[in-house]
Amino acid sequence: MDHHFVGIPGLTGVPRVAVVIDVMRAFTVAAWAFSRGVERIVLASTESEALALKESRSGWLALKDGAPAAGFDAVNSPGLLRSCDFAGRTLVQKTTAGTVGALAVANAPLVLCASFVVAGPTARFLRNKDSGPVTFVVTGDGGQADEDLACAEYIGQRMAGDDVEAAPFLHRARTSRAAADLAGGLRSGYHPDDVDLCLEIDRFSFAMVARQEESLTVLRPVAVSDIPPPVRGSG
Ligand SMILES: O=C(O)[C@H](CS(=O)(=O)O)OP(=O)(O)O
Numbered sequence: 001m002d003h004h005f006v007g008i009p010g011l012t013g014v015p016r017v018a019v020v021i022d023v024m025r026a027f028t029v030a031a032w033a034f035s036r037g038v039e040r041i042v043l044a045s046t047e048s049e050a051l052a053l054k055e056s057r058s059g060w061l062a063l064k065d066g067a068p069a070a071g072f073d074a075v076n077s078p079g080l081l082r083s084c085d086f087a088g089r090t091l092v093q094k095t096t097a098g099t100v101g102a103l104a105v106a107n108a109p110l111v112l113c114a115s116f117v118v119a120g121p122t123a124r125f126l127r128n129k130d131s132g133p134v135t136f137v138v139t140g141d142g143g144q145a146d147e148d149l150a151c152a153e154y155i156g157q158r159m160a161g162d163d164v165e166a167a168p169f170l171h172r173a174r175t176s177r178a179a180a181d182l183a184g185g186l187r188s189g190y191h192p193d194d195v196d197l198c199l200e201i202d203r204f205s206f207a208m209v210a211r212q213e214e215s216l217t218v219l220r221p222v223a224v225s226d227i228p229p230p231v232r233g234s235g
């Protein structure tokens, strides 16, 4: 299938089907947030918008990347998020790359946000829908981030069938600059397990679909059944 891989600066027009990839760490974090009970994630374009949205509704939480900051309840780290209890909550998320990429294609008829932890369900969701060619938005480094590109290519291949060896794609992500920066402590709001948690193939059995709801861009999990175990291979 003739998929299209593009960075945020290269987006032109509105894609028919968009899959926005951020492995490290926005859409790994989003998946963990859903697993910790979050009901929906509202994507914000700025930190001040995130705080304003949080303040406008009772019980909403806000998360941003970087260091912990006043008014925000969480940071963009799967390792720090995995012990939170967010049952039934709405979470407003703002990050440097992932949420920006999703908002850039928010008007597309079908938008999914993805990372390795939901790769199989994302591919299966698209296959079940017979979506046809996908525009993968590679959010990191202007479209050059190898952890995002590897994940996009992996999902693209799994759309054609689940018999795809994961190891070469995971190796690219593990040796990416983002992984080195994270492991080297160069990013704030970090837990030592973050890289490993970002590289767990099919940790969750849902895809994440973004839709427009009352002028907000809202991400929700959609359960996908019958995902066969991923082919891990060596490496
Ligand atoms: O928190 C992250 O890992 C990054 C922040 S930065 O781009 O590395 O400064 O944000 P994300 O949008 O999740 O890539």
Ligand SMILES: [Mg+2]
Residues within 6 Å of the ligand: 022, 023, 024, 025, 026, 097, 098, 139, 140, 178
């Ligand atoms: Mg990223």
